[in-house]
Amino acid sequence: MIRTITTGPFGWFFTNINTEMAIPGHSHFAQVTFHWRTMGSVGFPSFESTYKILSDQLRGLGDKPFRNYTNEKVADFLFESFQNSGRDPAIALWNGNFCLWKVELAVRGVLDRIGHADGFTVYTVEREADFGQELRPV
Numbered sequence: 001m002i003r004t005i006t007t008g009p010f011g012w013f014f015t016n017i018n019t020e021m022a023i024p025g026h027s028h029f030a031q032v033t034f035h036w037r038t039m040g041s042v043g044f045p046s047f048e049s050t051y052k053i054l055s056d057q058l059r060g061l062g063d064k065p066f067r068n069y070t071n072e073k074v075a076d077f078l079f080e081s082f083q084n085s086g087r088d089p090a091i092a093l094w095n096g097n098f099c100l101w102k103v104e105l106a107v108r109g110v111l112d113r114i115g116h117a118d119g120f121t122v123y124t125v126e127r128e129a130d131f132g133q134e135l136r137p138v
Contacts, residue, residue, distance in 0.1 A: 013027065016074060044086070107121050
C-alpha cells in the first residue's frame, strides 16, 4: 500500500526562454501540486506555516527567468528543488516521515502570437519506484 498527501495547488508565475523549441522569452501562470509519500504514521504536516514554506520557496524559484528551459525542464527543476523541503526546521518539527513522490506543473496557456493553446497543460515528474530498495524519507 502506498499512502500520499497532496499539497496545493500553489499559484505560480514564471518566465522561460525555450531555445530548444526556438520560442522567445514568455511568461506563464501555473499551478504547482506536490504529492508526498507517507513513510510512517505521520506524513507531510499540512499547516499554514508549512504551506508558507513551500509557497515562499516556489515564489523565489520564479524570480529569475529560466533560460534554455522547456516546461518539461522547469517541472524537473521543481522536483529536484523540493526534494529536501522536509528538512526545513519548521516542517521537521512535526515529526513527519515522508518523501516527495510527484510534482505536477499545470501551465496555463492563452492564445498568443507564439501559438499556445488556450487551457492548462500538466507536466508531471514522478519518482521512479524501486521496489528493491526502500525510499529514504527526508
